[in-house]
Amino acid sequence: MLEKGVRITVYSMTLVINELCKRGGVEKAKTLMGEMAGRGIEANVYTYNTLTKAYIxxxxxxxxxxxxxxxxxxxxxxxxxxxxxxxDWYGSSEKIEDAEKLFDEMRERGIEPDVYVYTSIINWNCRAGNMKRALFLFDDMTQRGLVPNDHTYGALINGACKAGQMEMVGILVNEMQSKGIAVNRVVYNTLIDGYCRKGMMDEAQRFRVTWKRKAWRLMSLLTAP
Known part of the structure; x- marks a missing residue:
């Protein structure tokens, strides 16, 4: 493009940087971004996000x-x-306080978290055993009109199972299903494991049978002529 005098935009530059990052050439991508800045093509937030993701x-x-x-x-x-x-990076590094600070910072700057940000901070609080905070965030999210997805419920159910709060688990599963959100294999496994660890074998067996039936139906649909 440079040799042929084709106009390079920040969009085309970001595409090249993204491809370099996918191939492991992160440093080369960063160098390219610097070279393009010298030609008057300044990176935007999407370019920086691409590099940030690669480094993470x-x-x-x-x-x-x-x-x-x-x-x-x-x-x-x-x-x-x-x-x-x-x-998500701070949460995965068990730096929950830093993740919470970033969450507060974005709100202070007038940047409203979307369902993915809420789900991330809820997930990491659940993993850290901070169920009270996770439920507060869940309520805050729904009050702001955001619709929780299967990952949001999955995070809460996983946290409640680990905390042995099986009554809460039941409420979450019922609420999830009432909203038409399908219970996936990961959540079923979480439920089965959670009930087994509490010695509630009948409940564990019920979910095991339900999942087997669901998996069989899916397999039948996939193999149907």
Whole structure:
């Protein structure tokens, strides 16, 4: 494109950077971004998010910090996707307090969390055993008109099972199904394991049988002529 004088946009540059990152050329992608800036093509938040995601996947804390520093220097504001990436990263690194700070920061800046951000922060609180906080966030999310999905309910059910709060589990499953959200294999396995650990074998068997029937029906549909 450069040789033929084709106009390069930030969009086309970001596509190339994304492809380089997918192939493991993260440093080359960052260098390219710098070279393009010298030609007057400034990266936008989507470009930076692409690099941030790549560094997170490599578990490169230094790389993430550098990208965020570049964003600040070049006055590129973070968006919902940026915060979603960072909150999920901090949560997976067991830095729940840092994830919560980012969640508060985005709200303070007037950036409303979407269902994916809420689900992420709910999930990591559930994994840390902070069920009270997770349920508060769930209520806050629904009050703001956001619709929880199967991952949101899955996170809460997993947390409640680990806490041995099987009454809450039952409420969540019923609410999930009443909203037409299908219980997937992961949630069924979570339920079976949770009831087994509480010694509630009849309930565990009920969900095991239900899942087997559902799996059989799905298999029948897939193999039907």
């Amino acid at each position: 996947e490599r578990q490169d804390f230094g790389g993430v910090t550098e990208v965020l520093s570049l964003m600040k220097t070049n006055r590129v504001d973070s968006n919902v996707a940026t915060y979603s990436l960072l909150i």
